[in-house]
Amino acid sequence: METRHARYPFARDARRAVQEAGVDLVEVVREEDAVVERATQRVQNALTERDIGERVASDRIELLSYPVARVLVSLVDENVCTRYYAQAEANRAEERFRADFAAEAGRGVVTRTDLLREFDLADTVRALREGGFEADVATYLRLATSLRGDEWRLVNRPLDAGVVPVSEPELDTLLREAVQERVEDGLPLGVPDAIGDALDDPLAAIRETLADLDLTREIDTVVPDLFPPCMQHLLDAVQRGDHLPHHSRFALTAFLGNIGLSTDEIVELYEVNPGFGEEMTRYQTDHIQGESSPTEYTAPSCATMQAYGDCVNPDALCEHISHPLSYYEAKLDDAEDDDLEDWREERDTDEESADA
Ligand code: SF4
Incomplete structure (x- = not known):
């Protein structure tokens, strides 16, 4: 398991790496306290700080904590928890990929092109010769639909022949939305009892945070x-x-x-x-x-x-x-x-x- 996987745990090759390593999630949640701890922190921090917390040094723990966090969110099964969690993962991913894109050529972990391919956007979002990008309207609408601000409304954008021009920073915002969509995809998962039972304590802690949040957010x-x-x-x-x-x-x-x-x-x-x-x-x-x-x-x-x-x-x-x-x-x-x-x-x- 590589740093790239720990950094972008929602990516398909990260999931493949977990499968190829023959990881048994039941064993992980029963025996690897550090993974469960980091997974719990991911969710707790998402609720209280809209962030997943600082990554741990071990790539393995960092990567495995992602599927365990999704399991925890599924067990909580509250819309507000799922959304905050997915937003927090997406915010952290955005921070990381913007840093990667800004790094010197060849030094970033991922490129914008990698992410467009990751989210099957390579055919519907194209770079323009004069700079910036254009997105097919269906793709634009799908990714921009939750974004706040009049500038994202389709009526306020030049729409020509079914394509919408977007600047580089705007495309990065749309990529963050794609990450959020990916993180939320399939949640809540059906969780086997063998996994759910082993997560009783962290689950109770998260539910408590959620309950406190309702009270303290007033x-x-x-x-x-x-x-x-x-x-x-x-x-x-x-x-x-x-x-x-x-x-x-x-x-x-x-x-x-x-x-x-x-x-x-x-x-x-x-x-x-x-x-x-x-x-x-x-x-x-x-x-x-x-x-x-x-x-x-x-x-x-x-x-x-x-x-x-x-x-x-x-x-x-x-x-x-x-x-x-x-x-x-x-x-x-x-x-x-x-x-x-x-x-x-x-x-x-x-x-x-x-x-x-
Ligand atoms: S009790 Fe109210 S909030 Fe809950 S499901 Fe019924 S209508 Fe919706």
Whole structure:
């Protein structure tokens, strides 16, 4: 196993090197603590720092930690974890390949041409004689689709005969997207019990980090348009004046509290409901928020919501998450910063007019 494989573990020849070395993943996760440790660090760091952490000296440990990290992410099976992890791997790969491209001829580990071939882009992205590149529109759209910024929108690019010109740095950004796509490809993997059982401890540590992240990140942006379908449904029911059973009211109140609404704001939301009793609502909300109890309650998971019949209108994203808060967080992550700013401004204006 070579440095090149450890540096670009998602590449096909890295996977081949692992296969040719006859590595048995069951044995690795049972017996090679250093590999499992580095794999856990890859995922933990991705969640907390959006980075996979510093590489270890051994190429073997570094390379093998990549498939083990993908197994860990599969076991966690949370959309937000998979995405952060793939982004972190892609960010590190980009840092490395940009350094390789900038190195003196023959000194970089990979060239841009190598990566275009790696991702089967050699036929759809071509170098232009005058400098820069052109990409077939289908390839461009596939790789640019998640990129933020108006400059990536197809309407803002000169499109001629089905090809889109891209500069060298832009192509490198598209290559990073190709890495992310590769890392995410096939996740979550089906993990045999023999492997899953050996990873109980690191898995618990990652889940804890994920749970802390939900609490410490303090989602303080309230954008009802991005609420999961179940919470939108409950909120609509409250605002229509419907009577909500206790479990539904608990779920909505805890969710609103978890995303940053104060007791006053929650009480205000319930106020439109004719069945509303301010004192009881305030008491229940304070209790759920941990103001008058030792615990700040977390909104129920999707499994609990389903059990109580509160999981309503699940959509495609719901298939990849196991908690309404993860749904909301994923939506917030995907929303453009500009959109969030617009929503905040809209809310502030509404509040000012209500106060006037
Ligand atoms: S799957 Fe989860 S987030 Fe989606 S609607 Fe059901 S309970 Fe809500």
